[in-house]
Amino acid sequence: MDNISIKDNIRKVRQRRRLTQEEMAHRLNISITAYRDLEKGKTSILNNYVGQIADVFDTSAEELVLGYKPIQMGIQDVKEVREEYQGKVFNLERRIQDLEKVIRLLEENIQSKDQIISMLKK
Numbered sequence: 001m002d003n004i005s006i007k008d009n010i011r012k013v014r015q016r017r018r019l020t021q022e023e024m025a026h027r028l029n030i031s032i033t034a035y036r037d038l039e040k041g042k043t044s045i046l047n048n049y050v051g052q053i054a055d056v057f058d059t060s061a062e063e064l065v066l067g068y069k070p071i072q073m074g075i076q077d078v079k080e081v082r083e084e085y086q087g088k089v090f091n092l093e094r095r096i097q098d099l100e101k102v103i104r105l106l107e108e109n110i111q112s113k114d115q116i117i118s119m120l121k122k
Contacts, residue, residue, distance in 0.1 A: 006050070007041045009067045013057050014039075027056045 014024055025035035028049065037043040038053075054061045063069045073081075 005067065006065055007039050009064050010053055011039050012067075013059070013064065017057060019056075024053070024056065028052050 014021070021035050021039065022032050025032040028035060034043065038049060043049075050061045050064055054064050057064070060069070
């Protein structure tokens with residue numbers, strides 16, 4: 001994630017929370033110019049400010065950097081998702097097998113009809 005994306009994420013969150021740049025500067029205990037430089041990307045965002053800004057927004061640094069709230073999953077959650085997808089894969093494989101049988105039957109039907117047509121032409 002680059003500074004441009006991070007500064008854009010911070011600006012969007014600030015605006016959604018209806019905070020001014022002045023309020024942010026005050027809460028971070030920095031000058032308004034310093035805060036504006038952060039949002040403009042003139043100052044490196046990937047420093048101590050990301051954590052402080054996240055605290056002001058009552059969010060995580062990851063959310064500011066990524067632009068969305070990451071999903072927290074435990075091992076049990078992962079196992080459940082895996083089992084769910086395994087079930088879906090199994091069902092899809094069975095459906096494919098069923099469709100392959102239908103295709104074979106249709107091909108046999110076509111061959112039979114072609115033979116009948118050929119016999120009728122003679």
